[in-house]
Amino acid sequence: MLHYLKTEADTENGRNFDAEISNVSRRGVLGGLLTATGLVLAVRITPASAREALKPYPTGGLTMPDGVVADPHVFIAIAPDGALTIVTHRSEMGTGIRTSLPMVVADEMGADWSRVTLVQAPGDEKKYGNQDTDGSRSMRHFIQPMRQCGAAMRQMLETAAAAKWNVAPALCSARNHQVALLDKDGKETGKVLSFGELAVAAMALPVPAPETILYKSPNEFTLMGKGEVQIADLHDITTGKAGYGADTRLPGMKFAVIARPAVLGSKVKSYDASATLKVPGVEAVHEIEGVFAVPRKFGQLGGIAVVANTTYAAMQGRDALTIEWEDGPNTSYDSDAYAAEMSATAAKPGKVLRNQGDPDAAFANAKDVVTAEYHGRHLVQAPMEPLVAIARIVGGKAEIWAPVQSPYGARKEIAEALKMPIENVTVHVSLLGGGFGRKSKWDFMLEAALLSQKMGGQPVLLQWTREDDIQHAFYHTASVERIEVALDDAGKVSGWRHRTVAPSIVSTFKQDDGYQFPIEYGMGFIDMPFDIPNIRCENGQAMAHTRIGWFRSVSNIQRAFAAQSVVCEVAHKLGRDPKDFLLELLGPDREIDPKTAGFPEDFWNYGEPYKEFPINTARLKNVVRVAAENAGWGKTLPPRQGLGIAVHRAFASYVASVVHVAIDDDGTIRVPEVTSAIDCGFHVNPERIRSQMEGAAVMGMSNALYSGITFKNGAVEQSNFTDYDVTRMSNYPQKVSVHIIDAPWGVHAGGVGEPGVPPFAPALANAIFAATGKRLRNLPMGDKVA
Template sequence: MKRRGVLLSAAAAGALVVGWGLMPARSRLGSAALLQGGGGVALNGWIRIEPDGSVVLAMPRSEMGQGVHTALPMLAAEELDLPLSRMRIAQAGADAIYGNVETLQASLWFHPAHEEDPDGFRRAQVKAARWVVGKIGRELGLNVTGGSSSVADAWPVVRLAAATARASLLGAASLRWKLPVEELVVADGRITHPSGRTAGFGELAQEAAATPPGEVRLKARKDWKLIGQPAPRLDLPAKVDGSAVFGLDVRLPGMKYAAVRLCPMIGGFPGAVQADRALALPGAERLVMLPAEGGSTAGFAVVGRSTWHARRAVQAVQVDWQQRPGGGLDSQAIQAALESAVRGDRGFTFHAEGDVDGAEREAARVVEAWYAAPYLAHATMEPMNCTARVAGGKVELWVPTQVPGLCRDIAARVAGVPVDDVTVHVTLLGGGFGRRLEVDYAAYAVRVAMDCGGAPVQLAFSREEDMQHDFYRPLHVARLRAAVDREGRVTSLRITSAGDDITPRWMARGVPALSAGVDTPDKTSPEGLFDQPYAFGHQRMRHVSTRSGVPVGFWRSVGHSHNAFMIEGFMDELATAVRQDPLDFRRAMLRGSPRHVAVLELAAAKAGWGTPLPAGRARGIALHESFGSVVAQVVEASLEGGRPRVHRVVCAADVGTVVNPNIVAQQMEGAVVFALGAALYGKIDIRDGQVQQANFPAYPMVRMADAPTVETWLVPSNRPPAGVGEPGVPPLAPALAQAIFQLTGKRLRSLPFNLA
């Protein structure tokens, strides 16, 4: 009977799941109560009308230079027919309507070909999976700024919220004047009638809040006046005049300052600690021990009257650091282990098509190459920091974060208070690149604030602590093999890669209740390899998931950042093997991918591919799709003093509908410089558990004098907006590697480039 009861319960649970799946998705417009305040009138959870007629948009995403605090207001202003200068933003609350649904849907690892499946079966599978994950995302409300998803996620909901508010305002004017809605016109934040009657949004707000919107229609593309135009950034004036508030700019009455010192060995911990001399220094107040939090390393902090006092004292503490029980980690040994795993040719198969083994048996020759990419740090210009106050059973944070909800959760866990008693204020971010998807620094700040008697405490990492206690881009290796037949045609592609998975580790750190210690195939490891667009007749892509013990995290463009280097570098090797021009070879292999061909040809045309260059210069080309966008880059480079010098990068991109072309160009320019630094210099070495690089002298960045000219050309598109902040990173390294090959005849198969 007990067994039958279990079966019945399982069946009932299954029925509930099916029933839930068939229900309509939860609305993301939300209640107006979520945005009330400041004297304005909210019309839904996203739009509030101020008395002066300006409009406040609830802002759930963090601004870290990518322009989201301009792009999202542009969507709302378009639907409201309001000048962008009259849009304001207010930090969104913790309600589920502000969760990022797109980033969860993007985690699905279907092959792109499934979405274009002609028989419709696999396309239906993709659609169904996105529907289910979208519904889950609406329920979870996970607020994440990452995955180049902010505009894509906001595209439907912010426009709908603004259009709904517009309909209510029109309805209110219609009722007030007893005139048909069809005769009313909205322009510049006012509603007018040919009879001369007119009213601003502020005058109609109260009535609009009580007026059902009726039929809501989004503006047709042909009627857009703002979307697609190069509007000025709303955050620029404050950043120019110095009034912008980043995490380290927070100042509160009675604030104290804390400096951290964590165990220099990954996974290690402090043994005996002697702090008497340190705390006797002027301005030093107390030492607070820090257990490992949020996946980071144990250590301690010293609180002082200023950051200088705290840092001086924390360095004076005498401590006997202890190695982790498993012994010190070593990046060279980890790479050797990954290479051994790849040789085993096992792992999870993310994509398979045709008969790779048969194609290799029948081949005239097989081309094989090994590629490798090192650990990388995020090295944001603003090191990790958080200001916390714990008083009266309440916790308040001022923090530059990409995950305010997760900061709220870990603060509640550390302080032992209900999550509703935690308030998070998101400041501007001095760089994110994925590092601020972590919550370790917020947890440390709360831990210190608990020991400070209700005073606010600003905890900040030094540059050295920041770089040596990061969540690094994983070390990654791959073996690529292709069969070439007797006619010189490439017939197959086999890829086996190995490296640590990011998503399961991140979930365990930030969302432990959902991770439950379960590892599932992680798209971020093989992305860009298993889903490459080239038409190989036979394909097989496997990935071996490993757990090295090194803390790994999301790094700008994630797996694409190194996998594009590997697949595009190998494409160049194949072009050479079959004696074809790299552009012609790619174009021929993009059968059935007109979107990719259009981007590739635009980049080549604008760069003058095939035309003569000055002596000592060469070009390289690469193409990659990531985060829904297709980007091609042509790099023009030379060698100066035996080192590569990039003079010009021509970037062509199809990012779907362009909201603000200026911001797209800025992001492509920033991505090129970011990727160039990684290609030329970026590497984190670990010996005996200790990260060897501690500051920019050992982990260089591209300086202004070495930055290339970057041109950005956009392919017109009617698709919804796709990613912008990250897709400009992946093509740079392989394009540069090809240019260097043209100059030297040397193939570069590992990052960073070494011409010695």
């Protein structure tokens, strides 16, 4: 059985330790971990032969882009009884990451997975490396460092055994939680030493230099890429025992909610809390100052906090508040008017970001031009667990408990807000009940910390309600995507012009100029992979009037929807099969050269060096073929049913989806089956990959048919799942078949958590067209088609 180790905070919170690990104290575990002489993190290149010494990163040195720079980190402890503890430093929100990374360590060590206990790291990037669990980068950035940790520990155990037996280390082999003595022919002699027997001696040894570490070959793996390894938290999650953010309890803790301004930038002009203070259970009312200066980053909105002895009493007290707000600059924000403005902007030339060939000549000489405009509303992450944070300040030190994707970023800004050294702030990470990017922003944690400070350090649990979550989020951007396709006399695509207009996430971090920045236009826009001689990508100006933030797959959602939908539109116009036409557009097998393709010099490739993570059309075409073949592409379907296909590269992975739709007599859109193929390179846990792709289909259906945020007079019109709809049990993808491409050994790991979302909406729209002949270009499309 795999265990997840609770910390001292969990004991204080009243949670029960598993009996099997009751003899392992947190102090003992952390004290036994490798420290200054610990395991060196290095590059993430997987050598062609795993037994070769590690090669330096091709760009030079050992630097990784997310802050892991040959630093010693604390990850492994072995108890005298052989119990193995592995620190997991990324946040768990359903991706399985705090299981999958320790799997890599355990596999390279030769450990028995049933004897592994996991302990969640607090926010401390100096010690653990980057902890921002976002961008689908946990595995692709940390597979190799975790392999190095495990392999180094294995060699240390083998060296310790060799000293005990007075033999060469080459005659010692770690496997199944023990080290076996081999004869000169490499056969086991029957003599073994357990990991527990070797723990003290192994930990006393110097860590092997990175260039001397030997890695397992794929045929030696027992965990990576093998079988069905369930996440460590699965039992507790499914039985209701798992501890989420709101489950934390501290002695003397109070409960709070906050009334926040409906319009971004509005301030409290005056308030009357006399009725609130009469509500039974209400104990205090405090004003929390908002952050109005640019950059706002993830600063708190500000408002009036109500503190009570229960969350319900605090909510009742909030309802009794009388607040007069001083209107901010965004009171006139109206979604319909804004969409019309964006459409008008998209109809005009914008800032040129990619230019290949001579697009003007291609359109001037075209026999025909297909023009289509695709709209997308704002989206809110709406994780099942609303935001919550617990703060306590004692003796000049602050502790925060929260379900957070970026614990170290939160720690830094909490320290600044409280005006105390960062060393005096501790951030404990709980299990996340979903995140999707919202919990990478820590405004809710700042609120809790500031409120505790106002209460003299008393512990307080600050709860966001679902209405708070829907109406005060960092929203996925709204957008207009206008694509024009030039066709020559032979019916070939000779020109492609794509204009994108959308408020930018960069407005959250600096003064808004209305244009996007490299991370956004590198997501399915300038990196369009089609073999077209003349291409131009332009960005039109759109000022932000609300907080814009990360959302699962970010700008890939609307870009893939537009590009993959228009491919089907052009295929229909030409009388071509959409799948065959898509493969033709992808062109010959090649790695796209950014320079000859007209990419800008600041092209953002998901934070990866392009030489190591190029856009590979062979991999794109392969997932298209695999998905189409397994979906039965071309088969005869009953009336009002259809198949649609789409493909997209995101976060260094390649995903194609085929969606099968069936339209009811009343027009209701149903999805009997989704077939997806994913090429994410080297992969560790197939069970989690399938799970993420299944979840992406469900979320993709929500984005495509149901979910949308609109503004009127500067305020969000939706408030809960009653009017911000999501896919439900009554209508969701009934079957999701996932096909994972086996990557050749040595192919880098790509992302998994986000890449499955973008192809769904265009594949669905294309399937609806195949079933009904109706083309839907707005997200959400609605759950019925006339």
